[in-house]
Amino acid sequence: MKRLFLILSAMLVCLGLSASDSHTLIYRIRLDQDIDKASQRLVVLGLEKASESGADYVLLDLDTYGGAVDAADSIRSAILRYPKPVVAYVNMQAASAGALISIACDSIYMKTGSSIGAATVVDQSGNVMPDKYQSFMRGMMRSTAQATGRDPKVAESMTDTANVLTLTPAEAIAVGYCEGVAESYQEVAQTIAGSDDYIIRDMSDDMTWLDRLIQFLLHPLLQSIFMMMIVGGIFVEIRTPGIGLPLLTAVVGALLYFAPAYMVNLLSNWELLLFITGLILLAMEIFVIPGFGVCGILGIIAVVLALAFGMVDNADFYELDGTFTLTPLLRPICIVTVSAAASIFGGVWLVRRLYATRSFDHIALREEMSAAEGYSGVVMGLEVLVGKEVTVLSDLKPSGKVRSLDGHIYEAILRTGGYASKGETLKVVAAEQGRLYCEKQ
Numbered sequence: 557m558k559r560l561f562l563i564l565s566a567m568l569v570c571l572g573l574s575a576s577d578s579h580t581l582i583y584r585i586r587l588d589q590d591i592d593k594a595s596q597r598l599v600v601l602g603l604e605k606a607s608e609s610g611a612d613y614v615l616l617d618l619d620t621y622g623g624a625v626d627a628a629d630s631i632r633s634a635i636l637r638y639p640k641p642v643v644a645y646v647n648m649q650a651a652s653a654g655a656l657i658s659i660a661c662d663s664i665y666m667k668t669g670s671s672i673g674a675a676t677v678v679d680q681s682g683n684v685m686p687d688k689y690q691s692f693m694r695g696m697m698r699s700t701a702q703a704t705g706r707d708p709k710v711a712e713s714m715t716d717t718a719n720v721l722t723l724t725p726a727e728a729i730a731v732g733y734c735e736g737v738a739e740s741y742q743e744v745a746q747t748i749a750g751s752d753d754y755i756i757r758d759m760s761d762d763m764t765w766l767d768r769l770i771q772f773l774l775h776p777l778l779q780s781i782f783m784m785m786i787v788g789g790i791f792v793e794i795r796t797p798g799i800g801l802p803l804l805t806a807v808v809g810a811l812l813y814f815a816p817a818y819m820v821n822l823l824s825n826w827e828l829l830l831f832i833t834g835l836i837l838l839a840m841e842i843f844v845i846p847g848f849g850v851c852g853i854l855g856i857i858a859v860v861l862a863l864a865f866g867m868v869d870n871a872d873f874y875e876l877d878g879t880f881t882l883t884p885l886l887r888p889i890c891i892v893t894v895s896a897a898a899s900i901f902g903g904v905w906l907v908r909r910l911y912a913t914r915s916f917d918h919i920a921l922r923e924e925m926s927a928a929e930g931y932s933g934v935v936m937g938l939e940v941l942v943g944k945e946v947t948v949l950s951d952l953k954p955s956g957k958v959r960s961l962d963g964h965i966y967e968a969i970l971r972t973g974g975y976a977s978k979g980e981t982l983k984v985v986a987a988e989q990g991r992l993y994c995e996k997q
Contacts, residue, residue, distance in 0.1 A: 622652025
């Protein structure tokens, strides 16, 4: 009797497992934000988690007015490459970049009162971009529609600057751009499953605290702030003696900017190497080579390109046919340039505002040039110091302060450029215009 009970129990367990395996698993990704790097990462991560869970369908729950074309292109490419069916549910808007993402899906369902279309490329002020940008968008819309078996002319009409096309659910059904109307994503799930025998797994339930933190740090506004911290911190550190808060600000900004993208494979090792190379070139220009020349220019270019490449998924540089294009890099370069200019102007304003206050002493090293501290107000007759030794008071990079044997402090500069640390002994080789020119012994 006991053996019979065990056999029946095993059979029931097997039947239960078989029944659970027969359920249609639908993985839902909710995209209700502007299309940017953060939303790109959200969809790509969602597709990865859907694949790991063995989902039969991916349900992309859309409500967006669009956003960055490069991020939309990355999402489009990820959807087209995904091996399982991806279903878009327009709830309530799929405008601009959202329309491109919807067309990349295998099926589209729309909610009553929703719309899809209006994919004209505009700038951040809402002004229509030049025709070369519209041509690029038209090409993506056509190729995406062809890849999913839809009429490419309808997709192209959504980018028409003269008479842009936006479709209601009924109009989208009439032209083959919508499979049906649904009032909820559960209704869509029931339709694609063909019965009530389905399970919806929501991506939000699979998000770890680290996933949410990375998602937060990838927000475009925060990325711009991190860029300003990097550039502004480096600029203020160069303009002030010693090592203090500006350098720490730049380091923290660099970590917050690069670490999230690196952790989710949106950043490659060569991009980090390019950024570090730019910093090394700038350091050589400041501490080793006098004046400002090739190293400084190359350093700036390397830093700007590293920050710009860090904003773009490397896969964006290749079209579906394998053609290489630098178009996705144009917008990030503009963002980096504007952020760098804003941080430099902000750094200059901040230094001027804080220099006269005691708060500046907590940010950077400042020497009081008073007679009580040994500074000399005499700028004539410094020739008597030529040939004598002086001690570096503040790091020469290549200019700074030195102290003579009689205790007076003077402005000095390394004649051949370079760097001299505090405490080093130098030899005065010339004195001109109230400044000592020194060389290492």
